[in-house]
Amino acid sequence: MSTSLDTRHLAEVFRGSEARKAGLITKGQLRGNGVRRLFQDVYAPAHVTVTHELRCRGAALLVPKEAVLTGRSAATVRGVELAKPYDPVEFVVPEQFRFGPIVGINVRRTEVAENESRPWQNARIARPARIALDLLLRLSPRKRGWVSRLRIGVPDLDAFLRSGLVRRKVLKQLFFGRRNRGIRLARNALQLADPRAESLPESVVRVVMVVDGLDPIPQYEVRKNGKLLGRLDLALKKSKVAVEYDGRWHNTPEQRAHDEERRRRITAEGWTFVIVTAEQLATDFAGVLATIRAAIERG
Template sequence: MYRVFTRDEAMAAGISPAQLRSPRYRSISRGLYCPTSVLPSQAEVVAALMRKLPVAQFACRETAAGRHGAVVPHSSEVHLGTAQRRTSTRPDVALHWYRSPPELTRVRGLTVTSPRQTFLDLAATLPFVDLLVLGDSLVHAEACTVDMFTGLDPGRRPGAARAREVAALVRKGVESPYETRARLLIISCGLPEPEPNHPLRDATGRIVRRIDLGYEHYGIAVEYDGRDHIRREEQWHSDIARREELDDDWKFIVLTSRDIHRKQAQTAERVHKALRARGYKGPFDPLGWRRHFAP
């Protein structure tokens, strides 16, 4: 007996409708149940939905990305794929018709679209930034390697141009969506690309720490800190500013979510100012960030 089961499966196992309405069981979706003591995983719910909807043959899009361990915007629907031209009557399921057989794989017992197929499918709907987050996080989750994105040919499918451009920017070593966003903000302004997960070594060559984004040539580190929700936020940002001024060997630029979402122009200028102070004489487009980040 599955931990998440359909009404028909419950009847076949000898569980009556009256028992399903009792405190021993709870409904987690229309026609799906589990014992009250069970906290079902998404994989169990997806598998149950696929058994309830035989037309659905695999998980795809946001649901597949989640099974691969990647990061995508939250979706209230479970995304399932089918080879038949059918639509879903369930508000919690989006059914996607594939004219041609997609690339499929198995992840912990569940059939899902491959990392490559998932990336190409979502290129049609995800904004540029979120698609790059997906690509970086697929690599970080070891669902694929950067080589998968090298020379990726999306053909003429929807979102092909975006997929091709984003694929060229996917990097290894990016450990969070904010690192992706910070890197994209920087390079969108025409500044040189920092290295993700850059190692800092001591005099013996031993790695003493890794920084989110590093410019080895200029001795500049860009790091994201997620603690900007703490009390006395203004004091926290003041502390960050002092840290940037006091560092000797490496110049640290510490970013928070506010710097990525609300102060993009100032953030780009901070990075440009630090680079220029250490010898950078290349281009800088102070408004380039607007292409991918809402003003």
């Protein structure tokens, strides 16, 4: 007969085998609804909210102590939320180590200098410059073309640069001093990166436009007689075309009214708006570019 589980003596994340050995939980309770399984042999009490950071701490109980949390996972732990709660936890390990596979944990074997990380939990966490590097090296060339990888990598890099955790100058020195597989893509991404971008989708739209030969200015301020009329997500200044991403949060009545009033003021000054929706961004890059090009021609 199963007994109720007292979770007061359990950590927020714990190895099931170790908790059983210590007499804190039974095999039957590990299968019950008092805990939730994060990874093989790693659990959290059911009342604990699962975040990506929690899962990173859980994964750190399984990996070798030399493993380095990096990429989107390390960025999220550092306050730049690039990973969702159940996204794979990202580690790199020195090339001489073999580890995994474990469902829910992605591990790359690559060169890792000791000064590129510091101790964290039961493993290590990458320092900011290494996090930025792995945001790009994590993108496998075998799975995607280079344009697709830039659409994924540049927005992450934009957000990480915007956080102020690392400077572009530091990354330039790092990227141009290495020979890792994928480093050429990383260098291209760094040239495209712009911390002025205020959202990941906005960055994606900008990358698509730049690859197509356009030169949008992020967060461009439109003024009249010194008075600010509004800011544009992306501006093609010469042709007076404004390209803006409307995510689902723009669908509230208050936000729609705010957007319409701002756009009315700016349209009166000769600007044309191209609005990109979440659905278009997910499925129709060619259509988005065609609409922008048509607006430029009309301008």
